[in-house]
Amino acid sequence: MKKRIYLSVPHMGGDEESFVRAAFASNWLSTVGPELDAFEGEFAARIGRPCVALSSGTAALHLGLRLLGVGPGDEVVSPTLTFVASVNPVVYLGARPVFVDADRESWNMDPQRLADVLAAKAASGRLPRAVMVVHLYGQTADMDAIVACCQRYGVPVIEDAAEAVGASYKGRPAGTLAPVSAFSFNGNKIITTTSGGMLAASDPAWVEKARFWSQQARDPGIAYHHTEMGYNYRLSNVLAGIGRGQLRVLDERVRRRREIAFLYRDAFADLSGIELMPQAPHGLHTNWLSAFLIDPARFGADRDQIIEALAGENIESRPVWKPMHLQPLYKDAECVGGEVAEDLFSRGICLPSSSNLQEDELARIIHVVRSVARPRP
Incomplete structure (x- = not known):
């Protein structure tokens, strides 16, 4: 049997092991620690936005949609040509997806089809709560046309940049073209933390709110007191060490x-x-x-x-x-x-x-x- 050639595998750069050793040496092995803080800071410096490291890109999309106020009975417009993880968080929140076709120039959401959807929804008096744009296989959608269309109707945009770490649109990094965005560091992505993701947002308060939710929404104080629904979505300090090394390459x-x-x-x-x-x-x-x-x-x-x-x-x-x-x-x-x-x-x-x-x-x-x-x- 010839050696197996896989579709897309992790590729370490050399510095990952030293950062992981540092995490072990410090004994910060859970979801807090210096490697995690450093990874977030270095990624934020790379894209020019504050961010919070999470357990997956799907978790980032889930929290991002929640930040936009998506809830039961809402609609969220999404491209139909995407991976199911882009869409499932819509349903997690009790909302319904509305799918839009791709264009042939980029294979991403067709801006004209989106305009048709929003016009029809506006005429019916029920606009979607959000539009999710997916940058497919590392190529950005036509964001100027999409954002302009959404602004016309006051509908916020969320970017699924899970497949597009390192991509850009007219000189701007993917994941900085809408108020909130999600990245993935799954094992098959361009860079990996073995599993993991990142939420980025233009508003630092949104990042801190997502950070709060990602840590079971535990209120300040010594007691385990909770007034909001939270999740176990934080990335570990050990995996963040891998991310730091990967970001360098x-x-x-x-x-x-x-x-x-x-x-x-x-x-x-x-x-x-x-x-x-x-x-x-x-x-x-x-x-x-x-x-x-x-x-x-x-x-x-x-x-x-x-x-x-x-x-x-x-x-x-x-x-x-x-x-x-x-x-x-x-x-x-x-x-x-x-x-x-x-x-x-x-x-x-x-x-x-x-x-x-x-x-x-x-x-x-x-x-x-x-x-x-x-x-x-």
Whole structure:
């Protein structure tokens, strides 16, 4: 059996172990400590906003939606082309998602479809409580158009930047384009704390409120006194040490992910029917995952046949996210459009994208993909 090539794996930079040792030496092993404080401070300096480190990106979205006042009976607009973790926190709070189709330029939420939704909701006298924008695979959505549309109706925006650490929009970091945002440091992301996330906000008071909720909402004082609902959502001091080391190599990880995507693109340039996910002109796409769109008639095989061929060589690949409106979990949710997202899902494939991929591994992947293609006439 050939060595397994995974889709996206952790890649340590070298300093992580020293920060973890410092956490052990200090005996701060729980959800407080100097590594945690330092990680938050360094990440805040990186993006230019205060933040609080949490147990996951999903936790950050949950608290972010709560900060925006989302509650039972509300609606939250979300792209349909996303991972389910973007949407589930809406339901945690008793609200309902309303799904919007993707655009082809960025694969993110279509601003025109969003405008149509908000106009219709305004006409009915029931605007959504919030709009959630997801920066898919490390590429930012068209935030100027989306934010302008939401401001017209007074609807706040939350950014799901879970896949977009290190991405930017017109020179501004992803996660600083709306009042509140969430990042993920899951094991498969560009940088990782093994599991973990970060909530950032333009208002420092919101960050402190999220911090309070994330620690079981324990009121000040020696007694365990609680007046609000809280959660066990804080990141540990040990994992924050890993995050500090990872943050030091973020730029290099982004550079390598982009390099891998373009190596694939160039290696397939002479083939018909295979195209790299568009690189929208409005920002820096990190290409967290190298996503391609397949035209079966021109390529000579469909997406699933490529996945099968790669699996036969012990290489992991995945389809593009299955749209939320096609999920049994959300079959009754409202969706505006969906045709673009369905097409991207039916033809989209994510190839191995780890920043520590070796040249011989890349050659193996490229060889398998090319082997199932029809030669260009």
